[in-house]
Amino acid sequence: MDEDKDLIDGFFCPSRILFDTNTVNASRKSRKSKVTAPDPSQGFFDWLAPHYESLQPIIDPTRFQTQSVLLDILNAIEPSPKSILDLGCGTGTLTAQVLELLPEAHVFAIDGSIAMLETARDNLLDFTDQITLAKADFRDPWEDVIDRPIDVIVHYTALHHLPHNALREVYTRLIRVLEPGGWFIHGDILEERMPDPVQQIATNIRNFQRESAILDLSNGEELLDRFNEIRDASAKAGRFTETPAMPEQQIAWLTEAGFEFATRVFQDWQVSLFLARKPE
Numbered sequence: 001m002d003e004d005k006d007l008i009d010g011f012f013c014p015s016r017i018l019f020d021t022n023t024v025n026a027s028r029k030s031r032k033s034k035v036t037a038p039d040p041s042q043g044f045f046d047w048l049a050p051h052y053e054s055l056q057p058i059i060d061p062t063r064f065q066t067q068s069v070l071l072d073i074l075n076a077i078e079p080s081p082k083s084i085l086d087l088g089c090g091t092g093t094l095t096a097q098v099l100e101l102l103p104e105a106h107v108f109a110i111d112g113s114i115a116m117l118e119t120a121r122d123n124l125l126d127f128t129d130q131i132t133l134a135k136a137d138f139r140d141p142w143e144d145v146i147d148r149p150i151d152v153i154v155h156y157t158a159l160h161h162l163p164h165n166a167l168r169e170v171y172t173r174l175i176r177v178l179e180p181g182g183w184f185i186h187g188d189i190l191e192e193r194m195p196d197p198v199q200q201i202a203t204n205i206r207n208f209q210r211e212s213a214i215l216d217l218s219n220g221e222e223l224l225d226r227f228n229e230i231r232d233a234s235a236k237a238g239r240f241t242e243t244p245a246m247p248e249q250q251i252a253w254l255t256e257a258g259f260e261f262a263t264r265v266f267q268d269w270q271v272s273l274f275l276a277r278k279p280e
């Protein structure tokens with residue numbers, strides 16, 4: 001990938017920085033809740049990192065419901081997975097849940113934002129010897145940070161930031177790092193063609209959930225306004241993209257990449273979970 005492309009997506013640090021949590025001082029950093037203005041050279045996700053967890057109840061109020069289904073799927077896989085890839089780990093929320101569920105497992109957690117990875121590192125201090133954190137854009141080579149075949153890939157709401165062609169290419173690379181018979185549990189935001197009245201109800205539910213979440217956070221309204229403002233400015237500057245696919249496209253592209261049994265197993269008003277397997 002050329003550097004211009006890197007810049008467009010706001011990931012200005014093209015060199016990979018690989019670290020693991022063993023190297024970190026064990027004292028936890030205090031959370032900053034003050035909403036900061038972005039540094040002009042900063043990518044959208046680097047700005048978002050310190051605010052991401054506070055924003056979750058507002059921008060993704062049903063994530064824990066969806067993730068509990070994701071974890072149920074993971075828990076049902078036999079034999080119990082020993083090596084897991086968390087693609088687009090963000091601040092490590094899902095990574096921590098995976099490690100709590102599977103205390104014997106090792107997780108390779110990859111993300112393109114150094115600020116997200118630093119927050120993940122601080123959040124994952126309880127699992128220092130079970131995790132490898134790596135900075136990489138999904139479109140660049142990241143496979144070399146993985147030193148063993150992967151039993152399960154988990155993913156939650158990161159891949160819809162890729163253009164569709166890049167997403168299809170990433171699927172072909174994901175299947176290569178998987179062990180034969182390995183699973184991909186893929187949760188993402190989709191484009192849905194819902195009939196207007198259904199869409200209206202879904203929007204009303206989402207607005208109600210957002211408003212309820214805002215009431216519970218002292219600076220919720222300020223945070224959401226700032227998030228919308230910075231996301232829109234980043235999108236306008238070409239530093240942030242969202243290109244959700246249709247559910248049928250997801251299944252077709254997973255199948256085209258060589259996965260079998262690609263199927264949607266869960267959906268809420270925003271996120272769907274797909275399950276797919278690499279043939280034995």
Ligand SMILES: C[S@@+](CC[C@H](N)C(=O)[O-])C[C@H]1O[C@@H](n2cnc3c(N)ncnc32)[C@H](O)[C@@H]1O
Nearest residue numbers: 045088089090111112113116137138156158161
């Ligand atoms: C909405 S967050 C989801 C984070 C996490 N999976 C979670 O469950 O909270 C999207 C994440 O994808 C990462 N990301 C977006 N586009 C990326 C790309 N092209 N390469 C690597 N990471 C990317 C962002 O840095 C961000 O941490």
